[in-house]
Each structure stands twice: as structure tokens, then as C-alpha cells.
Amino acid sequence: MSGAGLRADLDVIANLIEPGEKVLDLGCGDGSLLRYLIDTKRIVGRGVEIAEAKVLACVRHGVTVRQGDLHEELRDYLDGSFDTVILSYTLPYLNDPALIVTNMLRVGRRALVSFPNWGHWRCRLTLLLTGRMPPAPGVPQAWDEPPRARGLTIADFTTFCAAHQVRIATATYLQGSQRIPDRFDTNLRATWAVFELR
Amino acid sequence: MNNLSSVGLITTQYFTFAKDQPLALESGETLGPITLAYETYGQLNADHSNAILICHALSGNAHAAGFNAPDEQAPGWWDDCIGPGKAFDTDKFFVICSNVIGGCKGSTGPMSINPQTGKPFGLSFPVVTISDMVRAQTHLIDHLGIAKLLAVAGGSMGGMQVLEWAAAYPDRVRAALPIATTARHSPMLIAFDEVGRQSIYADPNWNRGDYYDGPRPNAGLAVARMIGHITYLSEASMHVKFGRRLQERARFGYDFETDFAVEGYLRYKGNRFTERFDANSYLYVTKAMDYFDLSDERGSLIGAFAKSTDLIYLVVSFTSDWLYPPYHSKELVSALSAVGADVSYLNIQSTWGHDAFLLEVETMTALLSSFLDRLVKRFEVRPPSGAPSGGTP
Numbered sequence: 001m002s003g004a005g006l007r008a009d010l011d012v013i014a015n016l017i018e019p020g021e022k023v024l025d026l027g028c029g030d031g032s033l034l035r036y037l038i039d040t041k042r043i044v045g046r047g048v049e050i051a052e053a054k055v056l057a058c059v060r061h062g063v064t065v066r067q068g069d070l071h072e073e074l075r076d077y078l079d080g081s082f083d084t085v086i087l088s089y090t091l092p093y094l095n096d097p098a099l100i101v102t103n104m105l106r107v108g109r110r111a112l113v114s115f116p117n118w119g120h121w122r123c124r125l126t127l128l129l130t131g132r133m134p135p136a137p138g139v140p141q142a143w144d145e146p147p148r149a150r151g152l153t154i155a156d157f158t159t160f161c162a163a164h165q166v167r168i169a170t171a172t173y174l175q176g177s178q179r180i181p182d183r184f185d186t187n188l189r190a191t192w193a194v195f196e197l198r
Numbered sequence: 199m200n201n202l203s204s205v206g207l208i209t210t211q212y213f214t215f216a217k218d219q220p221l222a223l224e225s226g227e228t229l230g231p232i233t234l235a236y237e238t239y240g241q242l243n244a245d246h247s248n249a250i251l252i253c254h255a256l257s258g259n260a261h262a263a264g265f266n267a268p269d270e271q272a273p274g275w276w277d278d279c280i281g282p283g284k285a286f287d288t289d290k291f292f293v294i295c296s297n298v299i300g301g302c303k304g305s306t307g308p309m310s311i312n313p314q315t316g317k318p319f320g321l322s323f324p325v326v327t328i329s330d331m332v333r334a335q336t337h338l339i340d341h342l343g344i345a346k347l348l349a350v351a352g353g354s355m356g357g358m359q360v361l362e363w364a365a366a367y368p369d370r371v372r373a374a375l376p377i378a379t380t381a382r383h384s385p386m387l388i389a390f391d392e393v394g395r396q397s398i399y400a401d402p403n404w405n406r407g408d409y410y411d412g413p414r415p416n417a418g419l420a421v422a423r424m425i426g427h428i429t430y431l432s433e434a435s436m437h438v439k440f441g442r443r444l445q446e447r448a449r450f451g452y453d454f455e456t457d458f459a460v461e462g463y464l465r466y467k468g469n470r471f472t473e474r475f476d477a478n479s480y481l482y483v484t485k486a487m488d489y490f491d492l493s494d495e496r497g498s499l500i501g502a503f504a505k506s507t508d509l510i511y512l513v514v515s516f517t518s519d520w521l522y523p524p525y526h527s528k529e530l531v532s533a534l535s536a537v538g539a540d541v542s543y544l545n546i547q548s549t550w551g552h553d554a555f556l557l558e559v560e561t562m563t564a565l566l567s568s569f570l571d572r573l574v575k576r577f578e579v580r581p582p583s584g585a586p587s588g589g590t591p
Binding site: 046052055056058059060062064065066067068073075076077078081 | 510512528531532535536538540541542543544545546547561564565568569571572575576
């Protein structure tokens, strides 16, 4: 099953969601992932989003959303309130990733995290040859363009998980919209990664 | 707003209940018979599932939309949001608004005649609370044949009634829209209300509430209203609205006439208010707000919503509202999130202070109409028959 018009990492996430799950989407944007999951998997969805225009878009899409900063909002939910907590593409923009990821696993049974991989060979080559900071794969955002991102690689993230005793249940690697198998050189080849954490 | 989307000419209606069995009030006293002034806009659908109750704020009344007379100067207080094609779309919904008990716009309050004495109640009127106001509204909703409201919505004190509906009557409401409000009146809010009340007490015409035969405590009431108006604005909106502009003079008068535009505004608003509001009602209604505290014995809001998790909530605050600041709304959202309720929240960017809930019409319309559309789909609410709305055969 392929989600109609969903970004490739969101398609991976959507396929990991079981029907009827209770899902919290952090940084849910205009709510299109939650809308898709409500329509196709009959999930119970909740979103958190900071931008007013996107909150309005969520409400327009009939999605339950609360405006706020993840670092604060996540505190309110009781332990184990959700089956899945999603953090798609938002990880590089967080001030305190450890706080968010540990809290995702506190309020949810599992966490799904996707991010663009700055470890991709093209990023590395760009920096090496031009001496300029590369944008994330598939995300043409200059270094000084708001909101500011702090790039990370797949190797950074797996090290981070080990340091915070977070278990990686599954990992899906993408090259563009194609899934690629995990090999010794995944961090060079993958443009995006989706991790299922427990 | 233009009159094309107005509900048009509206007649205020009256419903009297608690004739034989007086209403037991939170204070332990009783009140009855009770009359509620109310207006309705739009039509009830076949299964009575499209009713929305609008709750008014401190100085509001049942006249929320349209005109009571063809030559009326201004439409009802929330006409920007109630009408055909507006946020509360009267082509789809049956919208109800009633004056609170303790008020002075047709519902039983301190200026009503006490049937026992044949004279106005004055201070012999029992003190009422937000919970009493809402209990009275349930009688009106029964009378209108509505088992379950689709939504209850209101700003400021109206929002307190919304929260009370959600907490006390969760089986009778599907959705709650508390706007620019709080779960409990803060000491600062109580303080402002008390200054307003003290100003009324200090007016010699007040005469301990017994003034209906003579001159009214208008000076006191006007000052109370001026204080209120300051709290409804923001520093920024006062800069925009008035700046340091002078009122009808080119230079300072070095006297105590009106120098600044902001003074003129407050004097005008204060005086106008005395023409339409009763000083005793101001005391009763502000007291009801001050008593409002939804939290349980342990001071927790979570307990208050424990039985109200099936409702769908939309909480709205405004960034520059320092009277009911956004963190009051966020506290509500936190408690509702903790109990697992379906709660949406938006802190609307605005410079208009507390008044923003009446002024940010564009954002409010986008937000409210989308949210209400979702309720229509979720609960399969059909439009009333004869409504000019497509979709349902």
C-alpha cells in the first residue's frame, strides 16, 4: 500500500501503523499524515504543531491538534497514553532531542522517528569539495534559513540511541523514495531513515 | 460586517420556569420563578442535533446576532460570528443565546421584581454562581426540546459557562469551545473585579443596592466599566487606538477636562454602559466570576474533567490577552490532554488583548467553521429542512 502523495518517509511510517492505534504526531504540520491515517487505518490521532497557519490547516483537515512547543507539550500526556508517537522530519529542529525521544517512549508504546541523513555521500562530497554546508538530502534549505536545523547522520542517531538506552526495533532506509537494504555503507547511501524505537 | 449575511430581525423570547419548585442555588439559597431571556437563530433540524448554545460574557446579553428593531444602531454582540455563512452558520445550526441569571437584560436578576415584596430584589437577590447560571440554561435547553447540544461556545465569562457545561453536564454536550477564558478566576481578576465593585459601593446613589426608585449609581458603574475596558485592551492596542493623541484640543489644557483621546474613550464607554447595565447586576455577575473555580478539592483540574473525556474540545486564547492569559488556557489543555480528551488548542496571534475574541473575526471564522464542520461530519448532523444548503438529499 502506498499513501496517496505522502512523502516517502511518511509512507514508511504509515505502513508501520496498525488499524485503530492511538497515535500522537509531534510537529504534525498541516495534519495530512494524521488525516491519511484516520482515513485509511481509522486511528485515533492527536497532533502537536507550533505554527498558527499549520494548526489552522490541521483543524481544516478535521485533525485534533494543539499548538505548542514539543519540549513543553509532551509533559502533559500520561505514561503509555499512545500506541505510537511519531516524530517525522522534526528531529534536526529540536533543542533537546534526548528530552523529546525519552518522553516519546514514556507516553507511547513505541516511537517512529524519521529524518534526512546528512551522512549521505553527496552531502559529504559537497562539504569536501565546496567547503560549504550541504543542505539535507531532498530538503533544499540553506543553513541560515529559518527554522534553523542541526544536521545529523544515521551514525549519529544510532550512537544517540545507545547512549540513551533506546532500543531500535526496526530501521528503514530510503534512497529518494526507494527502500534500500541495510549494508555496511548505509550511512553513505541512504538519504532518509525511519527508526522504530521501543 | 455587511448586512447580507445577517440573521435579520430577531425577537427576544422569554421562558419562565421554577414556578412551583424553586431552583436550588450553589449558595444553599433558592430562586424561583426564574425567567430567562433568550434568542435563537437558524432552525432546529429533524433530530434536534444541530443546536449550539452561545454563552455571553460579563456585559453581554441574549442578543448575540441580528437586529431587535429595524432602526437598531448595532447588531447583536457576536454578529460577526453568527449568521448565514459565518462561523456559527445559521444555515446549518440552531444557535441559542440566553441572558444569565443575575443579569439585567431580561433574565431574572437583582433588578427584577421580587414576587414576595412586589419591589425590585436589589441586594436581597441571592448570590448566583457560574454553575447556577448553567443549571438555569439546562432548563431552557429542556424547554427547547434539545437532549444533547452539538456545542457550547463562549468567550471570557462565557467560556467559564462552557467549562461548567462540559464538567457538570458531559452527557448533554458533544463539543465545548472555551475561548479566552480560565478554569479559575485568578487573584488578579478578583482584584480588578473588586475595584469595580468598590467603585459602585462608593457611589452615594448606590444606597446598598436600593436605588431603583431614585437616581442610579451611574458614576460608580461608569468607573467600574472604565477599569474593565482597560483590562480588555492591551498596551499595544492602546498605542494604536489612541496613542498620546489629544481629544478635541490642540494642546494640553492644564485643567481636568478631557485631554487625551484615551480619557475620552473611557468616559464615553463608561457613560454609555450606565445606559444599558444595572449596577447591582455588575456586582452579582462579577462575584459569580470570582467564585468560579473548576478544580477539585485537591486543586486539580484533571478531576474536574474525569467524566468529561468524551467531549471534543476547542480551546482558544490570544497572545496579547493579559486578563485571561494564554497560560490559563494551556492549563486547561494540559488537564484535558492528561485525561485523554480530544482537545485542540490555538493561541491566536493578536495585539488586541482580551477583546481579540470579538475582533479577530477572520482567524476565528476559519478556526470555528472548520471545527464545527468536523462535528457535522463526525456526528452526521443534517441541516434543518428548508435550509439553503446542499449535500444532504
